[in-house]
Amino acid sequence: MYAAFAANAFQTRLAYRNQAWSSFFGQLIQVFARIAIWMAVYAGVASVDGITLADMITYAILATAVMGVWDHALLMRDLDVAIKTGDVAVFLLKPLHYPLYLFAAHCGNLAFNTLAVVLPVTLIIGVTYGIQPPASAMHGASFLGFWALSFAIYFLLAMTCGLLAFWLMTAHSLEWFLTGIMALFSGSILPLWFFPPALAAVAQYLPFAWVAYYPTAVYLGKLEPAETGLILAIGLGWAAVLAAGVGLLWSRARHRIVVQGG
């Protein structure tokens, strides 16, 4: 049943061809910008702290094009509209778990974005500037695991903020807060290894780092193998905590809908 919701979301996105083209171009330009920045700052320098320009180009592609398509705004707006129009109450009548339903729908979005945006952008930029292969087959495989974890954590973070809108009545502000936090702490613009040590010491334990920084660092082989397992474990821990948080918020929200009628 949930697979059908995913397929449905996928088809909905297909119906808006212009939107698909535009997000492709928008994303392409953004990755270009990030690479241009790294090329500019690396002018005349071979490597900084053991990181080469080629590393940073690959980092920009993965962190911006691959993990950058996580669209929390889309999810939060879906939720916001459902809350404001009262459609959310309709879901309570159906034999399904609303957060799971949203997760399924956004897997559909993810599939669409992967095909329409991520793959073409990665291909074009990869051919133009060169993308490095994973540090090893092992690293490649663990990247896939981290990639899935990244999507899950992103989804849970967006879901948490979206559900908070039940009480704060403004999804708009929460969306901006999350965008801001993600811009810095996910490492999507600047990898944590270039952070000032004090800031890195904090950021490396916050769940946001699992959204862009850790998956890319794993791919590039910048983490020690022993470390990788621990980091994966911490990431899974965060996912579990967030999932529990979402579950709790949802049951409170549901209670609120039932008692107060929305």
Added chain:
Amino acid sequence: MLAALRVLPFLVQLHMRATMEYRGAMILGWIAMAFSYASVYTAIALIVLRFENIGGWVWSEMALLLSFHLLGYSLGAAFSFVQFRQLEDIVRLGTFDTLMVKPISPWAYLAFSGFNIGYAGHITLALPLMTWALTQADVGWNPTLVLYLVGALVSSALITAAIITSIGASALVWVRSRHLYSIYFGFWELARYPLNIFPGIIQAIMVTVMPLAFMSYVPAAVLLDKEVPLLGPAAAPLALAAGPIATILAMLYWRWCIRNYQGAGG
């Protein structure tokens, strides 16, 4: 003109009063948006401080570029962005028809009736940043340069409003146009960095079809007395002219779209 003075300030006043009904959400929005921009700027600052400069621009110079970008954008977007991003909904719901039967320009009505004080957070962030940057950077101040700064900011705001209006206006003819904003914001993001770090083709686009180089980079480079690629000495006057030119083109396009308006079906 006189009629405009009678109507437009009143429209802004009505909108403010309507917004005040939700002032809590608005203030939270100011904080959230300022936080979000500050967060991105922190990331950029960390890059610049780590690598000393981007394309020859040190952090204080980058701060001028970023604050110019944010200020020009928020001044222009206050009159346009939220209003014209909604235009496709306004068209779909038929509300645009109700504007077309009034003896007032639908553009003016939309722009002023939605004059967005939501950008207060942007401006509260941009002004101190710009002030700090101007004290740090090596600017040879004289009265002409001060006037230039103001003129270039107005031009920057006009470019923003002109492009946002044009994108929104497309909804009158093609029903959907909101998606085009992601292309605009792609280039908008490039405008946060020195133009010289980008490949030639992007530089060319940024001074012609998507003239966002004029909203921040060119005026900042002129103030800092830096050389501008492609434009050279013409950069300074062009930055002032770009806003009015973009505005005229946008007005022509808006008129064309109104004539070809398809209505909300039925």
Added chain:
Amino acid sequence: MSEIIVADGVTKRFRQPKRYSGLAGAIKGLISREFTEVRAVEDISFTIRAGEAVGYLGPNGAGKSTMIKMMTGILVPTGGALSVLGRTPHEERMVNAREIGVVFGQRSQLWWDLPVHDSFELHRRIYDVPEARYRENLAHLTRMLGMESYLDRAVRQLSLGQRMRAEMAMALLHDPRILFLDEPTIGLDVVAKDAVRKFLTEVNRERGVTIILTTHDLQDIEEICPRLIMVDDGKLLFDGELKRLRTALGARRRLKLDFATDPGPVSLTSARLVSDEGASKHFLIENEETSLVDVLAELGGGHGLKDVSLEEPDIEEVIRTFYQQRPALVPQ
């Protein structure tokens, strides 16, 4: 009376991007640039004189709103000539706008979060209504529509009926010569509908404002508009008085005779028996010329007749008959 609206062969066509069904269709839609042409209004001609009240009637998608939008200058006709108060509406949209009032039943022109007063004041400024005239009109309309109690309330707190009254008042604040209404009674309850109809009739008769309204509700037409324009599929089907439509269709009146006791079978030449319940008998009068007196004269006395009722044909029925007979009944 002068002709204030002249439509001469007005046509409007839209282009719509082709839609394909299914997943393969959706993918095709990503790259396709094909269009289909929709003919919303097809070669329509009519004239309307100052002071008339005209109902513009037709099923959904018949092109009613499109015609209103062309007359108000919102849309540009694809072909034909249209003149409103001597001007081409879309070319002189702003000048035209000052002399017309427009009410959209489904789209509010009032500011949702603010008191009704504020929207009126904005209207005054946009239409540049002199202060004294504005106050006079406002007082008059407020009285006519009974809006005293809610002018200071935020629009979002009003009932739909109250809101519609405010919309109509606003559209009349600048003394328009023509009032266009697109589905003014849609969604209203019976009482509110009645108030709207009474008001519009009064505005038309006493203020001499020309009224053109589109509607689904035939009762609107019956009560407000002596003249009816019917369209379907973009084409004009009928233009004339409602009475004429009835006559043209040979509309039938219903007669009911109630007797004290069952008089046994009764047969008449002026009316046809349709059902016999003993003491009460139902007839249909098919001839428009036949009067109640004729029927009673034929019936004669001595039957113990207790009560007589004669019902005009239901307009719904008239229109239904009309659409059914349409192919045989092209006007002119």
